[in-house]
Structures are given as C-alpha cells and as structure tokens.
Amino acid sequence: MKLYYAPGACSLASHIVLHELGLPFETESVSLARKLTRAGVDFNTINPKGYVPALELDGGGLLTEGPAILQYLADRVPAAGLAPPCGTLERARLQEWLSFINAELHKPFGPALDRAAAEPEREAARQRIAKRLDFTERALAGRDYLLGAAFTVADAYLYTVLRWTEPAGVELGRWPLLAAYRARIGARPAVAAARAAEKLR
Numbered sequence: 001m002k003l004y005y006a007p008g009a010c011s012l013a014s015h016i017v018l019h020e021l022g023l024p025f026e027t028e029s030v031s032l033a034r035k036l037t038r039a040g041v042d043f044n045t046i047n048p049k050g051y052v053p054a055l056e057l058d059g060g061g062l063l064t065e066g067p068a069i070l071q072y073l074a075d076r077v078p079a080a081g082l083a084p085p086c087g088t089l090e091r092a093r094l095q096e097w098l099s100f101i102n103a104e105l106h107k108p109f110g111p112a113l114d115r116a117a118a119e120p121e122r123e124a125a126r127q128r129i130a131k132r133l134d135f136t137e138r139a140l141a142g143r144d145y146l147l148g149a150a151f152t153v154a155d156a157y158l159y160t161v162l163r164w165t166e167p168a169g170v171e172l173g174r175w176p177l178l179a180a181y182r183a184r185i186g187a188r189p190a191v192a193a194a195r196a197a198e199k200l201r
C-alpha cells in the first residue's frame with residue numbers, strides 16, 4: 001500500500017493508522033499547491049480529485065476519502081481493534097463520529113485556515129468550529145476516547161483536526177478536555193512516529 005499525503009493535512013490520520021497497525025506501507029508526499037508528487041508526477045493523474053489522502057492498494061486501484069480509508073485500514077487488522085466489527089451499533093457509532101468530524105468539523109477549517117479569505121468568512125468558520133468543539137468536549141466527559149475506553153480510527157482523525165486549531169485562530173485551551181485529549185493521543189508512539197515521518201512537531 002502507498003499513502004499519498006501532505007504534511008499535517010487530514011492524511012495524517014491515515015498515516016497514524018498505518019503506524020498503529022504495523023502493516024507494510026510506503027508514503028509519498030504531495031505538494032497540494034502545485035499538485036505534484038515528490039517524484040514530480042502530476043497528482044491529478046493519480047487522484048483526479050486532486051486531494052489527499054489517497055491510498056494506492058496492493059492489488060491495484062486507488063481508495064480516496066479519509067473515512068473510507070480509515071475503515072478499510074482498520075478492517076485489515078481486526079485484532080488491533082481500531083474499528084468495531086461491521087454491522088454492529090458500535091460500528092455505526094464510529095461512522096457517526098467519522099461523518100461528524102469530516103463534514104462538520106474538518107470542513108470549516110478550510111476557510112478558517114485560508115489567509116486569502118475575507119475576515120468575516122474566517123470568523124464565521126471559527127464560530128462554527130467552536131460550536132462543534134463545544135459538542136465534542138461534552139461527549140468526551142468521562143471517557144478517554146471518542147468511543148469510550150479504546151482508541152479507534154476516529155481518534156486519529158479528531159487528533160489530526162485538533163492540530164489545526166491554533167493556526168486557524170481557535171484557542172484549544174477553551175476546551176480543557178480536548179486539550180488533554182490531544183496531548184494524550186499525541187503521546188502515542190504510532191502518532192509520534194507518523195508526525196516524525198511528516199517532519200511535524
């Protein structure tokens with residue numbers, strides 16, 4: 001398998017999960033501004049959607065969309081417990097979180113991080129993010145991870161998105177449970193390894 005990623009982007013969640021699972025994999029970074037892979041290939045010829053993450057599969061073919069990639073990877077190694085079994089309510093809970101993070105939390109970071117966007121648009125995005133972080137903070141009360149006692153792929157994704165708060169102008173200290181959660185997830189060896197591979201702090 002080969003993961004196309006951009007340092008610190010949402011592809012970090014897939015990169016974390018690959019490290020967590022201990023499966024053999026390769027990576028190649030992509031310049032999102034120039035749509036060029038590190039080897040100089042036009043990334044649009046690999047993923048016509050033009051964005052990361054994109055996972056080249058061992059048997060050929062490409063899988064895109066972070067939530068799909070995260071679940072595909074988790075299902076390769078069920079014993080690792082990074083996703084509950086398919087068909088269970090717990091699996092639907094995982095999908096509920098992945099959808100929420102993807103559509104409700106990840107998306108408003110686009111305008112919030114865009115220095116070219118008008119300030120009112122950026123501020124509206126920050127307010128949307130804050131509302132969603134309020135909800136997530138309440139959901140984490142009394143639990144270490146989004147689904148309860150065990151780390152899942154949803155935690156890899158939420159951690160990745162929480163890393164964007166400061167550059168987006170959102171002070172994570174307003175949500176003490178989320179700040180502690182980010183530090184806790186960030187200390188996992190696989191998370192540190194993925195960060196190091198992407199040359200991130």
Ligand SMILES: N[C@@H](CCC(=O)N[C@@H](CS)C(=O)NCC(=O)O)C(=O)O
Binds near residue numbers: 009050053064066067
């Ligand atoms: N729907 C996609 C969105 C992925 C996405 O937003 N990727 C960003 C980085 S976090 C990107 O590559 N943006 C470059 C672009 O859209 O041109 C997913 O959930 O995987």
